[in-house]
Amino acid sequence: MKSxxxxxxxxxxxxxxxxFAADPDNLSAWAAGLATADLRRDGDDLIADSPMGEVRVRFAPRNDLGVLDHDVRLPSGTTVTNPMRVVAHPDGAEVIFTVRQIEVDDEEFERDCRMVARDLATLKQIIEG
Known part of the structure; x- marks a missing residue:
């Protein structure tokens, strides 16, 4: 498996x-790779219409460490854990996301990486205005 x-x-x-990134109401504004429309809540889970189909998402509890890890249950039933952090950077903040190659071929993995890079660029654009 690649990461x-x-x-x-x-x-x-x-x-x-x-x-901003931890607020579920903002997800569809910047995370098109995960949520293409408004989210529905089901307890601690978020139900999202994604490019992969309907997925169930659960974020790590709110914290002071910048941890935005989240589990995504794919339409296949497989759960993918996505490590994500917001850390201090000399120019402000750095958002780090780990993409893992699970249930996809190399071409789809590269596509997923491009989608995450676009999502991070959108997050930057929204926050910086």
Whole structure:
């Protein structure tokens, strides 16, 4: 299984980047690779219409460490854990996302990495205005 770490530096405080990214109501604005429309809540889970089909997402509890890890249960039933962090950076904050190659071929993995990179760029654009 391959893993790739993608990151984006955002000119804003880590706390403000985390607060925006951790808010489920903001997900469809910046995370097109995960949520293409408004989310539905089911207890601690979020139900999202994604490019992969309907997925169930559960984020790590809110924390002061910038941890945005989230599990995504795919339409196949497989659960993928996505490590994601917001950390301090000399220019503001850095968002780091680990993409893992699970249930996809090399071409789909590269597509997934491009989608995550676009999502991080969108997050940067929204926060920086």
């Amino acid at each position: 790739r770490h993608l990151s984006c530096v955002i000119s804003a405080s880590p706390q403000s980047v985390y607060a």
